[in-house]
Amino acid sequence: MSKRRLGLIIYFTFLLLPLYWMFVMSLQTTESILGGFSLWPRDITLANYTKIFTDQSWYSGYINSIIYVSMNTVISLLAALPAAYAFSRYSFIGDKHMFFWLLTNRMAPPAVFLLPFFQLYSTFGLIDTHIAVAIAHCLFNVPLAVWILEGFMSGIPREIDETAYLDGYSFPRFFLTVFIPLIRAGIGVTAFFCFMFSWVELLLARTLTTTSAKPIAAIMTRTQSAAGLDWGLLAAAGILTIVPGALVVYFVRNYMTKGFALGRV
Amino acid sequence: MNKIQNNKAWLLVIPVFVIVAFSAIIPLMTVVNYSVQDIFGPGQRVFIGTEWFKEVLLDERLHDALWRQLLFSALVLLIEIPLGILIALALPTRGWSVSLFLIILALPLLIPWNVIGFIWIVFARPDIGLAGKTINDLLSIDYNFTSNAFDAWITVLIMDVWHWTPLVVLLCYAGLRAIPDAYYQAASIDGASKWAVFRYIQLPKMREVLTIAVLLRFMDSFLIYAEPFVLTGGGPGNSTTFLSQFLTKMAIGQFDLGPAAAFSLIYFLIVLLFSWLFYTAITHISQ
Incomplete structure (x- = not known):
C-alpha cells in the first residue's frame, strides 16, 4: 500500500x-x-492577467475558441450517436471497412493538407467563420466519438431495445427517451474527449481563420516581438487555456468514475 | 453479441459519412493530384507520374527522419502504456480524492500543443528553469537541451510522457471501473495472486480501452509536430527533426509541393499500415 x-x-x-x-x-x-x-x-x-482580460484582441481568442469547440462537440455527438448505435447493433454491408476508414482520418499528416483545406473552405465561403473550424475538427473528432460511444452502447443489453419495440416505441422515441439516458455517462466522456482534441488543435484552426474567428492558441504565438517572447503573458494565457477544459472535467468527473461501469470495455 | 443483419443501418451512418467525407475526400484527391505533377506556378503544371515518389523514397535525410520517428514512437508506447496502466491500477477507487486526481490528470491534456513547447523551453532551461537548474546543480549532470543532441532527445521524450500519459491513465482507469466486484470476489475465493488478477481479469477487461489508447498514442506520436518544433526547432543539428517537421520544411519552407505531397501520401500509408497491424494484432490476441 x-x-x-x-x-x-x-x-x-x-x-x-x-x-x-x-x-x-x-x-x-x-x-x-x-x-x-x-x-x-x-x-x-497580476499585470499579465489584467492585460488578457482587458485587451480585446486577447480575450476574443478565448471566446472564438469556446464557440467553435462547443459547436464541434455538439455536431460530433449528434452525428456520432446514431452511427455508433448502428455499428453496435447491426451488421451491414461494408460496416467494418467504414469503421476503419473513419479512423484513417486521424492519420493524415496535416502540413500538405492545409492548402487544399484552405481552398475547399474558401470555395464554400467559410473562411474565418467558427463553423468552418467546427466542421474541420469533425474530421478527427467524429471518428473518435463513434468509437467511444460504440463501446458504451455495446455494454447495454439488446433485450432493452427489443422490450421497448415490443412495447410499441418507435425508433426515434426509444432512442431519445430510453437509450440516450442509459448511455449518458458515455456521452459525458465523449464530450470531454471532443472538447479536448478540438481545444488543443492549432494547425487547422489557424489555417481556416484570419481575424474574427482566430483561436487563442494562434493569438498566443503573436506575443513574439523584436525583444523576444513575452514569457509572462504567454504563461498567463496558458494557465487560462486550462480553465474551460477543467470545468468540463469537473462536470463529467462522476461519469468517468461510476458511469464507465456501464460500458462494455 | 450477435448483431442483426440489416442494411438499413446505413441510414444511421450517413450523417457521419457526409460530415467526414466533406473534409476528407477532396483534400486527399488534391494531394494525390499534386504528387504526380510538377507545379511551376498557377496554371503551369506537367504530369510526371511517379517521379516524386521515387525521389522521396530515395532521400537519405528522409530515411534518417523515419528511423528517428520510429524509435520515438516505439519509446513513447513502451513508456506511456505500461506507466499509464500502473498509475490507473494505483489510483484510489472511491472517495473525494478520485475527482481531484482525475482533474489533475486532465490538465496537461488541455494545454494547446504549441504552449506545451513554450512552457518546457523555460522549464528545462539550465539557467532559469526548474528542471534544468535541478539537474545541473543538484544532480550535477551537465544538461543543456539546446546544445546537446541527446539531451534534446530526452527532453522531447519526457515532455511527451508528461503530456500524454494522463490520456492512457484516464482510459485505463475507466476500463478498470467497468469490472464488476463479483469478479474480484471470485478471484479472492480462488486465492488468486495479484498478478493472476491482473493477467486474467483486469488486462482482458481493459482490451477495448487499451486498443484506443495504443492507436491514439501511436498516431499522435508519429505525427508529432508542434511540441518539438517549438521546444528544439528540430535541433541541435537534425537530432529532433521528426517526420512531420521534415515535411513542413519541404512544403512550406522550400515550397516543393510535388515532393511534399508524395511524401505526405507515403507518410500516411506508413501510419495506416502500423495502425492496421496494431488493430488486427490486439483484436486477434484477445480471441
Whole structure:
C-alpha cells in the first residue's frame, strides 16, 4: 500500500511541476523571469492577467475558441450517436471497412493538407467563420466519438431495445427517451474527449481563420516581438487555456468514475 | 453479441459519412493530384507520374527522419502504456480524492500543443528553469537541451510522457471501473495472486480501452509536430527533426509541393499500415 502511495506521489509531483512553473511565470514580468532562478515568484504581479482580460484582441481568442469547440462537440455527438448505435447493433454491408476508414482520418499528416483545406473552405465561403473550424475538427473528432460511444452502447443489453419495440416505441422515441439516458455517462466522456482534441488543435484552426474567428492558441504565438517572447503573458494565457477544459472535467468527473461501469470495455 | 443483419443501418451512418467525407475526400484527391505533377506556378503544371515518389523514397535525410520517428514512437508506447496502466491500477477507487486526481490528470491534456513547447523551453532551461537548474546543480549532470543532441532527445521524450500519459491513465482507469466486484470476489475465493488478477481479469477487461489508447498514442506520436518544433526547432543539428517537421520544411519552407505531397501520401500509408497491424494484432490476441 505504501509503495503504491509513494508511486502516486512521485508521478503527480512530476505531473504538477511544469504546471507550477507555468503558474509561477504567469505571476511575473518577463524581465524577472529571465532575470534569474527562483523557486517561488518574486515581485508578484497580476499585470499579465489584467492585460488578457482587458485587451480585446486577447480575450476574443478565448471566446472564438469556446464557440467553435462547443459547436464541434455538439455536431460530433449528434452525428456520432446514431452511427455508433448502428455499428453496435447491426451488421451491414461494408460496416467494418467504414469503421476503419473513419479512423484513417486521424492519420493524415496535416502540413500538405492545409492548402487544399484552405481552398475547399474558401470555395464554400467559410473562411474565418467558427463553423468552418467546427466542421474541420469533425474530421478527427467524429471518428473518435463513434468509437467511444460504440463501446458504451455495446455494454447495454439488446433485450432493452427489443422490450421497448415490443412495447410499441418507435425508433426515434426509444432512442431519445430510453437509450440516450442509459448511455449518458458515455456521452459525458465523449464530450470531454471532443472538447479536448478540438481545444488543443492549432494547425487547422489557424489555417481556416484570419481575424474574427482566430483561436487563442494562434493569438498566443503573436506575443513574439523584436525583444523576444513575452514569457509572462504567454504563461498567463496558458494557465487560462486550462480553465474551460477543467470545468468540463469537473462536470463529467462522476461519469468517468461510476458511469464507465456501464460500458462494455 | 450477435448483431442483426440489416442494411438499413446505413441510414444511421450517413450523417457521419457526409460530415467526414466533406473534409476528407477532396483534400486527399488534391494531394494525390499534386504528387504526380510538377507545379511551376498557377496554371503551369506537367504530369510526371511517379517521379516524386521515387525521389522521396530515395532521400537519405528522409530515411534518417523515419528511423528517428520510429524509435520515438516505439519509446513513447513502451513508456506511456505500461506507466499509464500502473498509475490507473494505483489510483484510489472511491472517495473525494478520485475527482481531484482525475482533474489533475486532465490538465496537461488541455494545454494547446504549441504552449506545451513554450512552457518546457523555460522549464528545462539550465539557467532559469526548474528542471534544468535541478539537474545541473543538484544532480550535477551537465544538461543543456539546446546544445546537446541527446539531451534534446530526452527532453522531447519526457515532455511527451508528461503530456500524454494522463490520456492512457484516464482510459485505463475507466476500463478498470467497468469490472464488476463479483469478479474480484471470485478471484479472492480462488486465492488468486495479484498478478493472476491482473493477467486474467483486469488486462482482458481493459482490451477495448487499451486498443484506443495504443492507436491514439501511436498516431499522435508519429505525427508529432508542434511540441518539438517549438521546444528544439528540430535541433541541435537534425537530432529532433521528426517526420512531420521534415515535411513542413519541404512544403512550406522550400515550397516543393510535388515532393511534399508524395511524401505526405507515403507518410500516411506508413501510419495506416502500423495502425492496421496494431488493430488486427490486439483484436486477434484477445480471441
